[in-house]
Amino acid sequence: MTDPVAELRMVVANAAAQLRGGSQPDAQPPARLERGRRAEQGHYATNAAMLLAPTLGLAPREIAQALGEHVAGALGGDLLAYAVAGPGFLNLELSDDWYRKALRALLDGGERFGAGGADPGERILLEFVSANPTAVLVAASGRHAAYGDALARILRLHGHSVSSEYYFNDAGSQIRRLGESVRARALGDEPPADGYQGAYVADLASEIDGAADPTVPVDVIAAKAVAILLERIKGTLVRYGVHFDTFFSERTLHAGTPSPLQRALARLREAGHVYDHDGAVWLRTTTFGDDKDRVLLRSGGEPTYFAADVAYMENKRERGFERQLLPVGADHHGYLARLKAAFQALGNDPDLLEPLIIQFVHLVEGDARAAMSKRRGEFVTLDELLDEIGVDATRYFMLQSSHERTLDLNLDLARSESSENPVYYIQYAHARLSSVLARVGEERVRSAVAVDAAWSSPAGELHSSERQLLRRLLSLPEEVAEAAERRAPHRMAAYALELAQDLTAFYRDCKVVGAEPPPTEAFRIALCAAAQTQLAVVLGLLGVSAPASM
């Protein structure tokens, strides 16, 4: 019994197959098995009968009844009762024996319970944040960082091999502008109009030796500035708990003969997707659904940012990553059609390049929305945000809502209500469990967890809060699968909160230490241990700490 709910689902599927007899399952979606939302809806409910109705030509409730009989036969003593309800749901009520076996499965799974659902596991490259090292990270980058990092963790638990990567632009005109801005500040001048105005540029000017020295080329100044800023960015990411396996330099795409960029270009040319026009070199992205063709090499021969991106995609593929995930800001969405087109032009299956659009974080202070232009230097940095409300609250805030939705971050509210962040409620549940288990003592915990024969007594019946907590814990595999497949870390944030609520209800209703009779105490200790393990795992997926005390 590695996944009790999956086994239950299998029993229902088999029963449905028997009812269906020879007729094909056709294109029906698989039947669902859900936790009952209300007490009278049983412990689990399935809509299988309603899905079978069209095929069998019978009333859903009639089918549900027959389905119930089959399921009852297969489950034996694990099933306490079943009932047909509503338009044709089959509600199942499971026995306490089933719940005890389920707890055994949870404990045996340990930190890996719910892991490995991906079939097959893929080699995935997840590139995110990738903010140019022309400034420090802004608060909004905190959303991308939290999203990508959590997604990487979730995909890994789900059974994929994920490499997280930060692509940084260390070549091209923005970098040159940074260098010119630093030089201007070093000379006591204003940066150029299209340069970087922030106060940090003046700091860079004083930090970099020779910034004012006319014999030192601007490119050298720029490179030094990039190196400093990149280190600051890395420092912020470490503080934020966001890990990158690799930092990838754009410059390397232009290096060597032939450079990766030249090779990608040659490949596209061979495939017949490239042409010359107006002195520039174009990629015929319209072949693959883009609005218009795109320039790869400008009429001066200089490659566009797009050309570098194309070479970068090719490089990812050459490194053996079959799937490329690319969370980007909503302001980039117009860029994605051409990326996808280029990916196809390189001979790839377009479905293997997955751009994920992350909507904006609107910073609000008072009534006005804070403008965030890096060039003008008017922005709230991620470090400032972390100073204000802390890593855990920031990460949870950034992850609690869908990335498809714009997020309003009211700084005044964040400051004043930081302690109201749901993350503390979740962490508190974890701390409580730790406290209970500490009170019980390691030795007692070990024995309670090890010997499930000692969990049941003739008189003991589980409390409904215990059952509900177990159902929540048992749903982790499907929650992880859902979060991974939908690229939706916020599902785990919601799950963590629900788990904490069930834990709090359990804590309220079921005394653990000294519970009578002894088998009840043993069972509850084991349940606490399983819950603590899982809550720590889930918090870990979000990149939030799981404190032993608060």
Added chain:
RNA sequence: GCCCCCGUAGCUCAGUUGGAUAGAGCGGCGGACUUCUAAUCCGUAGGUCACAGGUUCGAAUCCUGUCGGGGGCGCCA
């Protein structure tokens, strides 16, 4: 003008491969601390799921349109 995302309780948001009586946190109101952690709990008020049509036995969810908010439409990055 064209394209993308969003519109759910006072606020911030879950819930979209169509299912049962739409949920949570915060805020409001009324209660509970000699207790395994009160950063908690209990009770209560609060909804035309933006609007209008359509498909369906069944729609917050799918389709069409309208309104509102955000973003994008460079040989910039």
